[in-house]
Amino acid sequence: MSRSTVVPVLVVLAVAVGIGLYLFQPWKAFTDTEVNETLSAATAPSGKAEPSMPSESTAGPKDLAEGRFVAHEHATSGIARTIRLTDGGHVLRLEDLKTSEGPDVRVYLSALDADAVQTGLGDGAVELGKLKGNLGNQNYAVPAGTELSEFRSAVIWCKRFSVSFGAADLSTIAG
Template sequence: MRIQPATGFKSSVRAVMVGLAAAGLGLVGGIHASFASPEFLSPTHPTQLLAQSPKVISSGTFVSGEHPTKGGVKILKEGNKRLIQLDQGFSTFSMGPDLVVILHRANNVIGSTKPPAYALKAGDYVVVAPLQKFNGTQTYTIPENINLANYKSVGIWCRKFNATFGAATLK
């Protein structure tokens, strides 16, 4: 029996598909082989692939001021950046207008201010950024011109009514 070469559009498409499948298998085999190579398995290879983890400089837990505020906060150093990170458990009152994240000079903002608003005095704090959302994880870059040694706590503050919703002492 003699096999005739296929002709026509369908056979051309079939030939291209078979070629692509073969090329794909070769590619997968190539990737697989690289994972098994001695260079990939060397002990130094994973450290080359992973970005350097942020270093925790300080951390604290929010206490409520004028409104219920809870969760944790960390000050991080990541490369040349310094960050404020509110954790997944963070939440504050969702009806506050003009809420901002601040750094405050006092280590106990709520204890050093008076209820019900826990109003702040100019010069005792610096605004870092507007609050992104009322709950959950969020990160803020601390401007380079802020000297962290001068600040002992992080607060959530309503600029419009000078009301501290909550604050966390940094340790």
Template sequence: MVVIKRVLVCAALIIGALSLSVAMVAAQGTVIGSGTFDGKSGHETSGGVDVVKGGDGRSVVLKEDFSLDSAPDPKVGFGKDGEYDPASKLGHLQSKDGHQTYAVPSALDLNKYNEVYIWCERFNVPLGVAKFR
């Protein structure tokens, strides 16, 4: 009887762990683009970024190693081949460093872009660019 209880408890723990693992993968979604930031316009910008498609839409995820030295008006958006598109702006940079997530509007056609930008709107210059791999 004790052995059966132990087996059932172990089975329940394994099933719970597997369910949690599947839920975490679903929440994270599928990476559809990724890159590493290079600083621009004399700014130090570094760290990784993923563009993710999940059940709740698409998002830009700045990784834990993201860092920007400083800027007065940084925004997050997309561009292509060295040209930032102001219409792709996702919002104001939440923090100069660390993990951050930005929702991508469903109307935005990501096929038009191959770069994620950290853009200074006040001075109209790039602060960092990550080209998709």
């Protein structure tokens, strides 16, 4: 091969490798980020919180629904809980979470059940933010005005590749 052929081939190869590294971020297969927030670290979502009843302010946070994660594209385990805070705000709390790191992993609430989100989040899914860590306990504020009863699952979703790492069906807690 002549130099006039080798140089362009090497440039194209270098660009392709750079794009591949950006998209796939393969080093994340070998890293973990652990986050251990307490429930007291949870804050109400920005914006106007729903008014709380006087009895709620003395009762403390209240569990509304919970479920265990099932794995989809990546091994995922732990518990998802929706909680009403004493100020009337809501959080999704992930406890004992274990999943993989990824290039653009986010937390969602979906109207679909955990099995159905393997093929997509469905209409009206609400993004709660980027996954803070692939291990541990973490809180995600639910936007004010979100009707939690309309959502059936919590989902760990890779936005870049449109795949579910795992999901948890949220079953209402009696009481």
